[in-house]
Amino acid sequence: MDMPMTTHFADSSTGLVLALPKGRILKELAPFLARAGIIPASDFTDEDSRRLRFPTNDAALDVVRVRPFDVATFVAHGAAHVGVCGADVLMEYDTDQIYAPLDLGIGRCRVSVAEQVATAGREDWRAWSRIAVATKYPNIARRHFAARGIQAEVVHLNGAMELAPSLGLSRVIVDLVQTGSTLKANGLVETEVIAHVTSRLIVNRTALKTRPEEITAFVDRFRAAMEQSA
Ligand SMILES: Nc1ncnc2c1ncn2[C@@H]1O[C@H](COP(=O)(O)OP(=O)(O)OP(=O)(O)O)[C@@H](O)[C@H]1O
Numbered sequence: 001m002d003m004p005m006t007t008h009f010a011d012s013s014t015g016l017v018l019a020l021p022k023g024r025i026l027k028e029l030a031p032f033l034a035r036a037g038i039i040p041a042s043d044f045t046d047e048d049s050r051r052l053r054f055p056t057n058d059a060a061l062d063v064v065r066v067r068p069f070d071v072a073t074f075v076a077h078g079a080a081h082v083g084v085c086g087a088d089v090l091m092e093y094d095t096d097q098i099y100a101p102l103d104l105g106i107g108r109c110r111v112s113v114a115e116q117v118a119t120a121g122r123e124d125w126r127a128w129s130r131i132a133v134a135t136k137y138p139n140i141a142r143r144h145f146a147a148r149g150i151q152a153e154v155v156h157l158n159g160a161m162e163l164a165p166s167l168g169l170s171r172v173i174v175d176l177v178q179t180g181s182t183l184k185a186n187g188l189v190e191t192e193v194i195a196h197v198t199s200r201l202i203v204n205r206t207a208l209k210t211r212p213e214e215i216t217a218f219v220d221r222f223r224a225a226m227e228q229s230a
């Protein structure tokens with residue numbers, strides 16, 4: 001993703017900031033945090049709390065709770081030193097400022113192409129030079145179709161992609177699929193898997209260079225918590 005990359009580190013006398021995604025990953029992540037001995041302030045899991053930054057039982061670690069895509073933005077800019085996000089977000093964000101040392105094995109799903117059951121297999125769009133694609137992953141979609149010599153005309157949506165084909169907004173969608181029930185409920189069928197997705201622990205590369213002991217200790221703490229659950 002093209003963006004000016006500014007790094008905003010507080011000096012190294014301040015603690016680390018861990019960016020976590022609100023929503024479904026956070027629920028799956030909770031046992032890992034507990035096993036890693038990270039206990040955020042009690043209102044962290046309170047959906048009604050308006051607080052966004054939370055101290056933890058470790059005076060050298062604060063947690064911030066942000067939208068899943070924004071975890072990558074906070075970590076890439078160094079506003080957070082470490083974070084957790086889906087591989088889908090990393091593929092879309094596509095920056096060398098983020099290092100992803102640990103696959104947490106949670107948030108398992110795939111990024112796929114889907115189309116209407118009614119049209120699937122009738123006209124082969126694979127021979128077309130352009131195709132309209134509804135997605136919240138414009139970069140992934142463009143790259144995927146470009147590799148097949150097809151120009152993706154992206155309709156950028158933030159949700160409810162499944163409505164797009166039946167309402168004439170696009171021919172196909174690129175979205176996350178886990179059980180397939182959302183596709184099925186909306187008359188769609190998965191036609192190609194672009195990538196398998198799990199959540200990753202991510203690290204800002206500059207922080208890894210400037211604060212190697214702290215960051216390595218943090219990654220090791222997470223790795224140990226994962227091994228305990230294996
Ligand atoms: N059905 C699913 N099964 C498993 N993992 C999923 C599924 N949907 C999303 N994920 C993973 O969880 C991450 C966050 O998805 P989630 O649906 O919680 O947020 P979102 O709807 O993308 O966020 P926002 O509120 O910003 O729109 C995704 O980036 C992906 O890695």
Ligand SMILES: O=P(O)(O)OC[C@H]1O[C@H](OP(=O)(O)OP(=O)(O)O)[C@H](O)[C@@H]1O
Pocket residue numbers: 024159160175176177178179180181182183
């Ligand atoms: O294959 P399934 O098991 O049906 O899961 C896939 C659905 O999960 C995600 O949506 P989510 O539930 O996160 O809602 P969202 O539209 O708010 O992202 C994704 O965008 C799909 O719509």
